[in-house]
Amino acid sequence: MNDMSDLRVCEIATLAACVIVDIDDDIATLAARMSLDAGVSWIAAGSMGAFVADEAQHAFDAARRLAAALAQPDAEASAIVTSRERLPHEKRYTWPLFDDALHACDVLARDDGTSIELRCATSDAQQLCAQLAHASGLPATRFAIRATSNIEDESFVATLAAVMLLHRTGRAVHVRGVMSARETKDVRMSLGASLDEAGHLNAWRYDADTGRSMHETSSEHTPNPYAVRDETLHTDDGFETIPHTAHAFARESFIDEIADARAIDPLQYRLAHLDPIDDAGARELIDTLADRASWTTKAKRAGNAKNLQGRGFAFDKRDDAYSAWIVDLDVNRATGDVAIQRVVAGSAKGRRSIGAIAGMSSARIAAAASKLIGVRLDAHAAHDETPRAQPLAHRIETTALQDTPATREAPSIDTSPAAAAIANALYDATGVRFRAPPFTPERVRDALNGASAPGNALPRRMRRTLRGAMAATGLGGLVALACTAWPLRAPIASIAKPDASTWSQATIARGRDVAAAGDCAVCHTAPGGAVNAGGLGLETPFGTVYTTNITPDEKTGIGNWSFAAFDRAMRQGISRDGHHLYPAFPYTSFAKISDADMTALYAYLMSQPAVESTPPQTRLPFPLNQRGLVAGWNALYLKQGEYVPDATRSALWNRGKYLVDGAGHCGACHSPRNAIGAEKGGRLYLTGGSAEGWMAPSLVANSKLPVRWTEQALFDYLRTGFSHEHGVAAGPMAPVVSHLATLPAEDVRAMAHYVASLSPVAVETRAPSQPDALRLHALDNGRRTFDAACAVCHAQTGGVGNFGVRPLLSLNTSVSDASPDNLLHVILHGIDAPATDELGYMPGFKDSFDDRQVAELAAYIRAEFAPREPAWSGLAQATARIRAAGH
Structure with missing residues (x-):
């Protein structure tokens, strides 16, 4: 030191x-x-x-x-x-x-x-x-x-x-x-029950305690799906910190223990306590899964000298939705390693209905099981499953986390029964009841060696x-906040809404530019909604994330946020109340913004009109709905610290990089992402990505482009939404350009200068090749459609431009791209909201042409204007997909 x-x-x-x-x-x-x-x-x-x-x-x-x-x-x-x-x-x-x-x-x-x-x-x-x-x-x-x-x-x-x-x-x-x-503190859950002579549940008591004062709640907070005569429920979860999964774990483990004490099949014991009419859908689900897992017809697997075998079942009910898991696993006698062999899981809603049972993706099964046993797992549909998106049966294997595919599913299909199903299978295998997750090899090994399976001891x-x-650490001491409620993500106290006069007009104007560079209103404004009032649904590979209200409304927006709370959210992705924000909000980029710009942005937002509007809640599938997991993601991918200029580069270059990587967060769309949603850097930086169903093209040297991006072309495109060498800004890029157009021209020039520097190669214009006559002859239908609907603006010699600019398709990025999606988007939906008024608009043809006609038109455009590129395949299917997805 x-x-x-x-x-x-x-x-x-x-x-x-x-x-x-x-x-x-x-x-x-x-x-x-x-x-x-x-x-x-x-x-x-x-x-x-x-x-x-x-x-x-x-x-x-x-x-x-x-x-x-x-x-x-x-x-x-x-x-x-x-x-x-x-x-x-x-x-x-x-x-x-x-x-x-x-x-x-x-x-x-x-x-x-x-x-x-x-x-x-x-x-x-x-x-x-x-x-x-x-x-x-x-x-x-x-x-x-x-x-x-x-x-x-x-x-x-x-x-x-x-x-x-x-x-x-x-x-x-x-x-x-x-x-x-x-x-x-941990949740402590106490359950008690009495049975009648037939073994049915009579009295039922449930207490959930997080260490605060206890108070009675309604059954909706601690639901018990099983019929009982006398039920008492208590919890201290006034702050709603106890996850539903915890209640399901305790209840389903307890039911299993009761069934075991009475030597009754645990699956049949649950069925006996479900209403035959109101819970008909649940009974159908359990019966189906039992059949799929051969629960009643397949004898328990025999153990061997190395492994113990076990099988467990658990069920859950949330409102009118049901879910259930059956788990088969092995336990290594020597090491305590838990090897889940198979999972049969599904869900249903409402009463009995043929075809109403749904499975869940293998990725979700693997994610839930991995978290509970502390080992990285992968899952695949079982070999006897009919190929489909959501199988019921899955085979499980140990794998690397990065090999596990991402998934998108409805939040109503949850994995709440997973913990109890695994715990019940462990008991079936070992005879030891684990009353707290996770079920790590160390804890299982201790239990097999005669130690208890403590629910309260530190792992x-x-x-x-x-x-x-x-x-x-060498010398000195350890500071360990052992047994504490110290909040690493503590709420930050609310404040009275600051008056706009707190900041100078220059600061507010600067904040307006920061907001424009960051496209705040693009994401935080729903279609037809008030500016920045939130509610826009962002489609991600993991589910839909809804944007928040960032107007200074004290009830539904950020009006009672201090600057410290705002700064933490922008740089660390932690909301004022302490919960993690999903990385769909690009705080990894905003962390690079300077203190001055962050203050200006805060001042600008606080000076805007307050709008009381509550956006829809984001409800991702389990385990992605556990926001605490974002802390691990942040540990891997969130790099704190403002942008540090490169002394070897010019001021213009540094300004451009600051805007591109910071407020502009260009990589959020134009860089590819890995399996868990993090931007890929290095040689893949700005090499192309996707956003809202559109392909975001590469911004660096790319041999697929007829003409490389130059600094001037980038400047024109970002400033006006049109480049003669690359076409018109459409789709998600159009509103971005409309905001960039309000920035000082120097800032847009700096961004163009920096991005152009990433392709330090001589500009090479590829002369268009003559299309093959025989190839075009097979595309006569597409040619006739083009001549009738498109040639007036997009002929090789340049159209008349009745509706605005006249982009040449031979130089258009969408035509030469490896994917036809962007071109199909424009053909079907047109450009009804151009980035700037000068661009004019383009009509869409979704109501004029069917999928076959659009596919023929796209095939002709590809062959005529990008003859060096291979023909696109599956155009009719791609057209149907994009038409169904909407604008």
Whole structure:
């Protein structure tokens, strides 16, 4: 640490600290009276406490014991449970809600008598001082902060820990290592039941506890699809943090345990508790899956010396929709590895209806199972499945994650039964009941070796990771937020809507340009809706994502967002309330925007008219609807930090790159993406992608183009929506150009200059070849259609231009592209909303020509105007597809 070289080594206390944030009186009391190892002390200040020891392992072990104690039902919840009459069957389950992450931290603190000197990484020393003053009660002037870098590394928590230790120990403190955080406590679910003489459910009690005060809720929050005489439901999920999957896991595991205790087939036991009329659709689904899996006719697979075999079933109901899973798996006796062999899964809606049962994609099956057992899996339709998009039976195999294809499915088809089905299969195989996911090899191996399958203990994999991190830190201590509700994605307090007079008109005008470069209104305005009021459905390979209201409405928009909340959303993809935004919102690009431009953009949006409008909610299929998974995506693909100019390049080039990669986010459409939706960079950067059913062409050197993009051609196209060498902006690009046209010409020139620099080759115009006469003779129908409907504007010699510009098809990118989609879009739908008024419009022919005629016309245009390119195949089918997709 070069910046700390002036501090004498003897002043640095080698203290290992495991810090716990947001403690309350109960936690402090429990920690203080716990039996601690020699050399471990508990100290507390305000809302923070810490175990301190000479060795990091001792401090962390103490925190782990505290975590285990706190994971037990709290006194209030226990009082509620124990005060009720006990039922003959009672079990408890746990569902983890936390999202663990490790963050580096390095803070040195000392008190020189006049001030508390702190050396840490921070980008805003003044704000950090204010935070420390608020948390510690000391005046902000008491702190002297020297930033070691301007990269945030969870500086507030680590720095506050150092201040607290400094105050309590009276010694200089060096806190160095990693910090682990837990977002919230686990869900503890308690179930109880009594049975009548026939074994049917009589009384049913369900409690779900996240550690807050309990209150009774309606059955819609904790639904029980099974018929019972007396039902009592309680939950403390006022903040709706408990996922539906957790309720399904506890209920379906409990039902399985009851059936096992009575030696009743678990599938038949469920059928006996479903209404024959109201739940006819569910009964049909279960019967169908049972037949497909040979549940009743196939004997249980025999185990062998190496593996144990098991089979499990689980069912779920949400409103009038049902889903069910049957899982066959093997468990390695020695390693604990779980190998799922087959999954039979499906869904249905409403009452019994022939043909109403649907399967689900293999990719979704693999994704759900992978998450639950901690192993990357792939799935394929079973060999005895009739080929179709959504099979019922799937074979599973271990694979690399990147080989798993993406999927799009209706959110009503969920995978809620997956966790219970796997847990029930594990019990069938091992005789051990796992009452908390995930079912990792370590936990299964422990269970097979005689240990319990704890639902509340920290997973061994997490403990091993943390220990390894501590060992790697060398000197200093570990800051670990063990057993805490410290929110890595904490909500940011709302504010009163700022007045537009807060900012100068110049700042607002600058923000208007940033918004235009970023095409904010293009995505955040629904057809026929108010500007920026959201509601536009963006089609992605994973489902439809609806854009949000970014007008300054305090109820449905961002009117009560502080700049800090806005900045975090733009750079990190985290909303004001703390939930992750999907990467369909290109925050990976906006992270490169400068602070000044971000402030201007905020000022501009806050100065616009407020519109009260609630867009549709985005509902992606499981597990993509678990927004916490985006944190992992961000760890892989989100690179923080503003754009850093390249000193070896010109100012014009740097400005262009800043606009293209930052606010312009051109790569979002013009770069290909990988299987999990991240833009591909390197040699694939800006080499072409797709957006809203249109092909976004390559912006770099591409031999397929009749004429390479030049700086002037790019400037003309971006500025006016038309280039004589490449054609007219249509489809999703037209509204983009309409916004770019409002930017200063210099900015558009800079973008063109930068993009043109990516193709450092001599401009080569390919002279059009003469089309083969015999080839064209076979396309007479297309030629006649072209002469009648198109030649007036698009003849080789140039049309008369009655409707605006006259693009030459021999130079048009859509005609020479490998895919006919863009050309078919334009033929069918025309250009009714040109990028600029000067372009005029083009009529669409979807109501004039049928699919065969459009296909013949496209085939002729390809042969006539791009004779060097191979003929397109499947044009009639492609035409039907694009016609069905709409404009």
